[in-house]
Amino acid sequence: MPELVEALARPAALIKAARRITVKVGSSLLVSGKGDGIRGNWLAGLGEDIAQLRQNGKQVAVVSSGAVALGRQQLGLKRSPRLALKQAAAAAGQPLLMQAWAAALSPFGIPIGQLLLTLDDTESRRRWLNARATMDVIMAQGALPVINENDTVATEELRYGDNDRLSARVAQMIQADLLILLSDVDGVYTADPARDGKARHVPHIEAITDEVEQWAGGTSGTGVGSGGMRTKLAAAKIARTFGCATIIASGHEQRPLSHLMSGGALATVIDAAGSPARAYKQWIAGSLVPAGSVSVDEGAAHALAAGKSLLPAGATALEGTFERGVCLRVLGPDAKEIARGITAYTSSEMRAILGCPSSEIERRLGYSGPDELIHRNDLVLM
Numbered sequence: 426m427p428e429l430v431e432a433l434a435r436p437a438a439l440i441k442a443a444r445r446i447t448v449k450v451g452s453s454l455l456v457s458g459k460g461d462g463i464r465g466n467w468l469a470g471l472g473e474d475i476a477q478l479r480q481n482g483k484q485v486a487v488v489s490s491g492a493v494a495l496g497r498q499q500l501g502l503k504r505s506p507r508l509a510l511k512q513a514a515a516a517a518g519q520p521l522l523m524q525a526w527a528a529a530l531s532p533f534g535i536p537i538g539q540l541l542l543t544l545d546d547t548e549s550r551r552r553w554l555n556a557r558a559t560m561d562v563i564m565a566q567g568a569l570p571v572i573n574e575n576d577t578v579a580t581e582e583l584r585y586g587d588n589d590r591l592s593a594r595v596a597q598m599i600q601a602d603l604l605i606l607l608s609d610v611d612g613v614y615t616a617d618p619a620r621d622g623k624a625r626h627v628p629h630i631e632a633i634t635d636e637v638e639q640w641a642g643g644t645s646g647t648g649v650g651s652g653g654m655r656t657k658l659a660a661a662k663i664a665r666t667f668g669c670a671t672i673i674a675s676g677h678e679q680r681p682l683s684h685l686m687s688g689g690a691l692a693t694v695i696d697a698a699g700s701p702a703r704a705y706k707q708w709i710a711g712s713l714v715p716a717g718s719v720s721v722d723e724g725a726a727h728a729l730a731a732g733k734s735l736l737p738a739g740a741t742a743l744e745g746t747f748e749r750g751v752c753l754r755v756l757g758p759d760a761k762e763i764a765r766g767i768t769a770y771t772s773s774e775m776r777a778i779l780g781c782p783s784s785e786i787e788r789r790l791g792y793s794g795p796d797e798l799i800h801r802n803d804l805v806l807m
Contacts, residue, residue: 435629436672436685436692443603445484445701447669448475449592449660451608454676455491455525460498463491463525467679472529474682475569479535486560486570486599488592489526492518493576515576526571538563541575547594554750554767557598564599589656593663593671600701604664605685606657607676612693613654615640630695633662661695667704670697706805709752709765717745717772718754718762719798726757729764734797735804737778737786747772753799766804769795 440446450471457464475485493511496518497503502510519541526537540559546552563570572595574588589606596604616624630637641654661671674692678684685692698704721729725739735755745753749771755764768775775798777789783796 434688435694436674436690437688439603439670439672439694440478440605440682440686443483443601445486445599445601446478446603446605447486447488447592447596447599447601448605448682449488449588449607450490450676451588451606452490452494453609454607455489455522456494456498462495462498463521465525465528468525468529469532470680471676471682472526472533472535474680475530476533476535478682484564484599486564486572486595486601487526488572488588488595489522490573490588491525492522492573494518495521512577519573519577522573523571526569530569536568537571538568540570540572541577542572542591542595543575547591547598551748551750553598560595560599587656589660590663593660593669596664596669597667597701600667600705601669602697602701604660604669604671605682606660606671606673607681608657608673609675609677610654610673611675611691612673613637613640613658617642626691627693628691630661630693632698633658633665633695658695665695665698667708668697668699668701671695702802705802709767709803710805710807714752715754715765716747716751717743718756719743719768719775720756720760721758721763723758726763729755729804729806732801734801735764735766735799736783736796737775737798738780738782740775740779740798743772743775743779745772749774755799755804762807764804764806766799768799769797769803 455463455468475487478485493514496514496516499517499521500514502514505511523537523539530537540556542556546556560570572591574591592604592606613627613630614624615627618624627640638658641658657673661673664671672685672692672694674681674685674690678690684690719740720742721735721739722741725735728739729735747768749768751768752765753768754762755766757763774790774794778786781789786796787793
């Protein structure tokens with residue numbers, strides 16, 4: 426009994442402690458398998474849960490499946506491997522999906538912002554930064570980002586194919602502490618419970634080993650979705666590498682997040698490795714090849730050591746030709762590397778504003794840009 430109590434309490438504790446949460450919602454939860462469209466009452470309950478999280482100081486992003494399933498119903502299409510049919514269904518279903526989300530959040534005064542992403546958007550650093558900046562602004566303005574894969578334009582070679590892994594990349598973009606995968610299963614089992622009566626529920630996974638991946642086997646959900654347990658574990662594996670814990674839980678309850686927070690729902694928690702901020706800084710420090718360098722004066726060097734951002738006024742020289750979003754070495758007055766960071770400007774833009782106060786950026790460039798050459802969140806001391 427104590428083990429069960431601990432298993433039920435762990436998801437609630439994670440949700441309570443999280444600062445930023447990404448919630449992935451599967452098609453089988455959102456869309457009726459009987460051809461009746463969106464399950465409006467259920468989505469209204471989830472909307473209330475999200476509003477409650479936000480009232481408790483959490484920032485939330487949602488990755489929502491359902492466009493293809495809705496579009497098939499709208500156009501009278503059957504499931505088919507043909508990409509053109511799936512893209513047509515996505516085109517018809519995406520507006521309906523967003524209307525449903527808007528209706529669910531409207532009673533709480535929460536506007537929504539739609540983002541349609543492809544594999545390129547999460548693997549190309551420049552697009553990744555653009556998408557991250559967009560989501561940051563949406564959340565800062567009090568809106569809820571609702572993200573889906575852009576199935577209308579993605580080709581088979583350049584698509585995720587499921588929103589589980591996309592949700593992990595979204596969690597990485599916003600440096601989420603927690604990824605919650607809501608679907609029609611209540612976590613990981615040692616075998617497919619629908620086929621093996623001896624399958625045992627696993628409430629806690631410290632690391633995703635070969636044995637854990639074998640548990641997933643060919644397990645897939647029922648209903649109208651495309652993901653299975655394999656894709657959920659793949660998402661959790663991505664998430665844990667950048668410091669984000671994952672909860673795999675059933676969403677069948679009327680208010681699934683409240684059910685988790687009350688300690689009344691079975692789920693599987695997969696631990697994070699470190700914290701999102703630490704993992705991101707490690708990625709900058711060790712995984713990226715610097716495209717150039719920026720030299721700074723003594724005042725800027727002291728500011729960076731104190732945890733500040735790098736402003737144009739403190740930069741004295743620049744080496745390299747590069748685009749926005751690349752990694753730069755930051756050199757102190759003695760020409761030794763003191764930091765690395767992701768630049769907010771191209772090399773030509775940086776040269777134009779080198780040494781100037783932030784208030785002069787718009788006049789020199791002819792348009793407004795960030796106040797920082799490298800924001801402190803994108804900078805790591807060496």
